Amino acid sequence: MSADVCAADEISDIVTKGKIDLGLRYRYEYVDQDNALKHANANTIRTRFGLQSGSWYGLTAALEVDNV
Structure with a gap:
């Protein structure tokens, strides 16, 4: 294989x-609560x-997104 084909395989x-x-x-x-303030309920979901990424010359990258 040529070097260009190997590099393309590694990038893919x-x-x-x-x-x-x-x-x-x-x-x-x-x-x-034991005072004049009201009681409270909360329902939440975190996603x-x-x-x-896959490894490329021993390097990887990661991305995380949180939502509450």
């Missing part, structure tokens, strides 16, 4: 050997989306 490995990650976390919280 960055995408093809990468990983996708998706995480969800549900949370419920209740506050019972996390991540991408990790």
